[in-house]
Amino acid sequence: MAIFLAPLWSVLRQSLFDPNFTLNGYSEIIESHLFIKILYNTLQISLTAAFVTLIVGYPIAYHLSRQSPRRRALLLILVMLPFWTSILVKSYAFMVILGQDGIINTVLYSVGLPKIQLLYNRTGVIIGTVHFLVPFVLFPIMTSLLGQNPDLARAAQIMGASRLRIFLRITLPLSLPGVAAGGLLALVQTFGFFITTALLGGRGDLMMANLIDLYTREILNWNLASAVAVTLLALSGGIIFALGRVRGGMSAFGQAA
């Protein structure tokens, strides 16, 4: 515990003392256009990415939840493989796939379609982020789908309900706690994103973590960097708190398949 808390403490101290007690760091970032812009960026990218991740992750989780436990375990390993790969490696892989002469554009070009800009812009950031986040939303959603009493769908079917109605009126509403938990989990993750934005994003896609990097390495203002970090931490903490309040949120962290 102490090992985790010590650096946090030192960051907090650094944001408040320079070397004497001061709130300058905080007042400066609140007044800073750059900070506001980047906070806005961060929220926008995070929310979009979390939303897209849910859209992508839900069908996968749904599909996985319908497999036999054995098959599910196998498919999960496949889904998780990229998860165990370093985010740096993944981001470079995306550069190869999404780049101007990357796989996608080469295919588009060869069938006579115009090339599209997928890298160094918002699209690139979202694609990279979503790819990273999918496993995070998979588990909470799958857990809430698997936790549903299968007799509910059977009962509805015998009552005459179509598959679509069963999904819309029963399966989906009952899985919403898992969706909320997954979404919040994804959101927290994106706040700290750095490498993906740095490698796949353009100049307008800087996020909070990049800002911290900027302050510490380029401007060497540790007080400011720490203030940003603490703000980020508070934001994440708020979301984790919300996560705890969501029903089934706890299971998002625990039990997998």
Next chain:
Amino acid sequence: MTMIRLEGVSKRYGAVVALDKSDLAVDKGEFVTLLGSSGSGKTTLLNVIAGMIAPTTGRVLVDGEDITSLPPNRRNLGMVFQNYALLPHMTIFENIAFPLRIRGVSNAEIRKRVMDVLDIIRLPQIAQRKPRELSGGQQQRVSLARCIVYNPSLILMDEPLGALDRRLREQMQVEIKKIQTESGITMLYVTHDQEEALSMSDRIVLMDNGKILQIGSPSDLYFRPKSLFAATFLGMSNILRGRFTTASGGGICLPGGEEIRLSSETPMTGEIGCAMVRPENVKLAGPDAQPNTNEVVGELVMSVMLGGITNHHVELADGTRLIAQEQTRIDRAPPLRGERIRLRWEASDTIGLPE
């Protein structure tokens, strides 16, 4: 009029025969129970009818129409589950309205019909509650109401009372039976509780090991079982093993030489078999012999007083144990342990059964 008919229906999983070729016909308004121990194929049979399991062979007909290949949602059946299967995110009203909404019933009509069935299950005040705010017995009544409300041709129930405690279960048995009789719904009910089957059913389908062993009214199954399994599965029974003889009217000769007379001729003369008599038909007898009765002598092992009745356990010379059931009498001293007891019963209460 036959509501539902199964013709040669069977289900196998690889080498496992979950349900052997079975035929069954249930009449409109009838209450039929599938009774059998765990793994006997009751749920399989029910799910074949519901359309949740495709049979390996055979046909399912409702009102003469072959529905074997129809999906569950187009069979217009109802099913009550052991765990109630109420939708936890909807109010009781919405739960009961659910099948009506599927059928496109108007809102006004839905209101009326939901309130009507809530009256039938005597829970008119719970419409706006969520399922988790109800007791198990109340939830089960709601789940029955959810079936009744759309008038399915048949309601299937798979051990609906299995999760309730004994007292509540008995109340619910009476309640379900009452609702069924008053509304004239056809019900196919699954249980492994023989008392439940005896008390509720018009007819019982006795199953074992994927096979239908016997179909008949409760008293048929109880007093005229066709197999040793049926005799021992339902109620208490006394079994005497011996060899069938041609004695007048049919009989069985015990190893000790006593001749037991049976209620009817047996086609199995010369074969090993048994005679079955219910404990309530066996009496402790005085020394005076009587015609047309069976008599054996044994030693009293114990007498168990169960309130209004007392069971006397008597062991014969060959080790066979019989139970004689009598009304408890306080004006007469009970027999003592180890006392020699003469047991007597009517030949007409004695059933000959193959081994």
